[in-house]
Amino acid sequence: MEKEQFIKTYSVQRKKTDSIKWDALEERFGSNDLLPVWVADMEFATPETVRDALSERIQHGVFGYSLVTTDYFQAYQGWQERHEQSKFQEEWLSFSTGVVQSLYDLIDCFTEEGDAIIIQTPVYYPFSHAIRDKHRCLVTSDLILDDGRYVMDLKDFEQKIIDQQPKMFILCSPHNPVGRVWSEEELSAVLTICQKHQVLVLSDEIHSDIVLSDHQFCSSVSVAEGKFLDQLILVNSPSKTFNLASLLNSHVWIPDEDLRKTYQAWKKQYKQTENSLIGQLAAKVAYETADEWLDGLLQTIESNYLYAKKRLAEELPEVIVADLEGTYLMWLDLRSYVDKKQIKQVVQDEGKLAIDFGEWFSPRAKGFIRINLATTPEIIEQSINQLIGAIQQ
Ligand SMILES: Cc1ncc(COP(=O)(O)O)c(C=O)c1O
Structure with missing residues (x-):
């Protein structure tokens, strides 16, 4: 399935649906006004075939x-x-x-x-x-x-x-x-x-x-x-x-x-x-x-990754973006621009992003962040804008 059709058909708003990613921001990050690109789930609905089968079963x-x-x-x-x-x-x-x-x-x-x-x-x-x-x-x-x-x-x-x-x-x-x-x-x-x-x-x-x-x-x-x-x-x-x-x-x-x-x-x-x-x-x-559905999803992830990588290369060329071969999680090393101790202040407090911090994955990864790409191009564009804006400031 083409990426555009996939995004149009399956994108969903998740705020106020008891989503950890969207509705637990205060609890997890201490602030509600963040754009969530953290925990690994997606802003895409499962295929209709799955929803139909579940509906039928629920009706039973x-x-x-x-x-x-x-x-x-x-x-x-x-x-x-x-x-x-x-x-x-x-x-x-x-x-x-x-x-x-x-x-x-x-x-x-x-x-x-x-x-x-x-x-x-x-x-x-x-x-x-x-x-x-x-x-x-x-x-x-x-x-x-x-x-x-x-x-x-x-x-x-x-x-x-x-x-x-x-x-x-x-x-x-x-x-x-x-x-x-x-x-x-x-x-x-x-x-x-x-x-x-x-x-x-x-x-x-x-x-x-x-x-x-x-x-x-x-x-x-x-x-x-x-x-x-x-x-x-x-x-x-x-x-x-x-x-x-x-x-x-x-x-x-x-x-x-x-x-x-x-x-x-x-x-x-x-x-x-x-x-x-x-x-x-x-x-x-x-x-x-769900073969076609997965095809559309993979195209979307890849396109989001290439977009984010390009924007970062143009505007913050010293950010190291790990090559993405698999998963929908982009790993960035921001240490050329941001002091390790100020990463939360820059990315979360000023950039208004809820991301996964590098030190969650290893004490030696302070200064890295992980961004979830399994979302709409608009959310990726907005999150990259906010990241670039906060670092350039
Ligand atoms: C490597 C890895 N294992 C396990 C999980 C979570 O699996 P589950 O939700 O089935 O516990 C994740 C979620 O992001 C993951 O990245």
């Missing part, structure tokens, strides 16, 4: 205990095939209420208090929150910037593993916030290190469908034709792709039978939640029908 009027939605896995598999993604097996799948919830569960299940867990920073902040909340030791290996593009520091990563002996590595693929879609070679290198040192890999692939042109996503399960399946757990969800986060339906994929048995036993003891009927129905119909 009964929301009692439910089975897994009929043909759910076939719908997922069809989507994976059409989008040239990996083949998963149905027996690997369990449902959860969200990827972050699964991170907390899998840390509980596969590690003990005091164990070390490694992540590659800057990274989606619930990774470090989960590790700390669960009283595990946080080990970080910083990504390095190589000509506008972040890469893994494999030497540092392996050394940290040797020194601190983590039990688990939480991989973010594609990577939020630096926008990388890791290549098979990169994944193979990092998974080989984990295999060598017996580190269990938890691969968060929630952004796997949000991949921009010229890039190809590779799931950890497919790397080296499945060579790492016995030390791998994958989490993903339809929520990021189709804007369904509040419907509480996500996936945990465990290819290895022993790991799966351990998780099932843990779940029996600690997790007796039902599936989300509405969440599963929405996801199933989206997997069956």
Whole structure:
């Protein structure tokens, strides 16, 4: 679907709809008069096919205990095939209420208090929150910037593993916030290190469908034709792709039978939640029908990114914009213009923007910000104007 038609058909106003992004600004940022380009959801409605299926189900009027939605896995598999993604097996799948919830569960299940867990920073902040909340030791290996593009520091990563002996590595693929879609070679290198040192890999692939042109996503399960399946757990969800986060339906994929048995036993003891009927129905119909919708969304994200990048290059050429290969999150280094200590004053108090601050992703990323591009071109234009205006002042 053409970008213009996508924007015209699916843009929605979200203020006063109990949206965290729009209606929790006072609570989260201490001010209501900000333009929100923070938390990762979108100003776009899910496809009509999904809304129609939900309406029909709602009209039925009964929301009692439910089975897994009929043909759910076939719908997922069809989507994976059409989008040239990996083949998963149905027996690997369990449902959860969200990827972050699964991170907390899998840390509980596969590690003990005091164990070390490694992540590659800057990274989606619930990774470090989960590790700390669960009283595990946080080990970080910083990504390095190589000509506008972040890469893994494999030497540092392996050394940290040797020194601190983590039990688990939480991989973010594609990577939020630096926008990388890791290549098979990169994944193979990092998974080989984990295999060598017996580190269990938890691969968060929630952004796997949000991949921009010229890039190809590779799931950890497919790397080296499945060579790492016995030390791998994958989490993903339809929520990021189709804007369904509040419907509480996500996936945990465990290819290895022993790991799966351990998780099932843990779940029996600690997790007796039902599936989300509405969440599963929405996801199933989206997997069956939302190809064109996704195409329109990806064009919109890419166009917003190119616009923002161009404007910044023209007016603030020293801002470093990380190359966006995947995700809809743009990562900016403002340190050439703004003193790290004044970033909130400039961007939020003067620029009137609600963004994600770099230090949420790593203490060493003060002076960076993350902007959400999954919105209308008007909101992106306005937010870039406000950012440029505040910095130039
Ligand atoms: C890498 C990553 N994992 C997980 C999530 C959130 O997943 P959920 O809403 O299913 O907890 C996000 C949301 O932005 C994310 O970027």
